[in-house]
């Protein structure tokens with residue numbers, strides 16, 4: 153079966169998470185991704201190691217379906233391998249710190265001159281312009297500076313990061329879209345271009361609705377917020393508020409463990425049915441006509457009382473039981489799923505979102521699957537490569553080097569480790 157990006161070859165210099173998450177998606181779409189590593193490898197191979205001597209899950213979970221070549225870019229021979237690869241690739245991508253590639257002698261102008269068709273994808277913490285351009289960044293730095301942290305948590309507590317990796321993986325997604333756009337444009341122009349995504353910009357894009365609320369504050373308080381907003385000039389932290397026009401909250405359920413909550417959205421259309429269902433149990437059979445909750449405006453004003461009533465009802469049910477009750481009423485809701493819940497969830501397993509893979513160093517392990525489902529080219533997920541596993545294969549098949557030339561490169565120290573050769 154042919155895959156969507158079959159025939160597209162990517163020279164992937166990315167490391168850690170933000171870049172690799174992008175190139176893994178492109179590999180799952182069918183691109184031939186050559187992970188171009190320094191001789192010691194992507195630093196994440198050894199970070200948070202759980203199995204001695206094996207590539208860490210940090211690495212294996214972000215580098216599936218890639219081939220690995222190790223090249224010392226600080227040697228003249230290594231630079232030549234890089235130049236040769238540039239000439240036969242469609243995309244080169246990197247997420248080094250500011251100025252790293254330029255120091256190695258390969259800014260965009262030079263890369264474009266070497267291969268005018270190649271597209272270059274670049275992730276930086278803050279982009280290549282502006283006062284922050286020289287700063288390095290990691291996930292939580294981007295969350296801090298892109299608006300996510302100031303709007304996550306509760307007003308009386310400190311700012312919080314979110315568990316979803318919006319700074320790293322979120323940026324990788326943005327880059328993937330940019331690269332696919334540039335590939336499409338190249339069909340018309342025959343030319344590559346430089347695609348840059350700053351982590352801070354990507355987080356701001358994901359916080360768009362918080363800027364909606366920031367501007368609304370100029371015209372009065374934010375009525376749907378559960379916290380007071382009247383005197384504010386900036387979007388506040390608002391706990392588990394829905395963040396949209398409909399009211400929402402995480403409701404504690406039986407037996408009261410850390411994840412025994414159901415997230416419930418009291419959509420305007422469902423209040424009547426919900427009130428009729430829970431009212432009698434609460435000793436309030438007329439709840440659906442209670443004027444405190446009769447309109448969405450009243451429910452916004454009295455939402456703490458409404459949440460207290462729903463919580464009282466939920467105390468008699470587990471999150472799954474409460475979900476069944478609410479689904480019957482067409483109330484949008486979802487149990488708070490822990491990683492343990494998700495790893496065994498029938499729905500998740502049925503959609504190939506948790507996949508068992510084999511690895512020569514670590515045996516069976518699990519990856520989160522491909523979230524983008526293409527009907528004509530479903531992803532076939534394969535394990536991540538060992539360090540330098542494909543050195544000889546890439547030099548021979550992609551670059552046409554002969555055995556003597558490959559041996560000479562090894563002797564010159566341009567390749568580092570050559571596992572699997």
Ligand SMILES: CC(C)(COP(=O)(O)OP(=O)(O)OC[C@H]1O[C@@H](n2cnc3c(N)ncnc32)[C@H](O)[C@@H]1OP(=O)(O)O)[C@@H](O)C(=O)NCCC(=O)NCCS
Nearest residue numbers: 168169170189190223224225226247248249276277288289
């Ligand atoms: C993530 C980050 C903070 C890590 O910083 P770091 O570990 O100091 O790594 P850098 O990217 O700055 O530098 C990489 C070094 O490896 C070297 N290197 C990379 N590939 C090489 C190769 N194939 N051969 C030889 N050297 C290589 C570079 O030349 C550079 O060395 P230098 O400092 O002497 O110039 C930084 O890369 C960064 O800010 N990236 C952009 C934002 C980003 O993507 N962050 C999210 C990470 S999930």
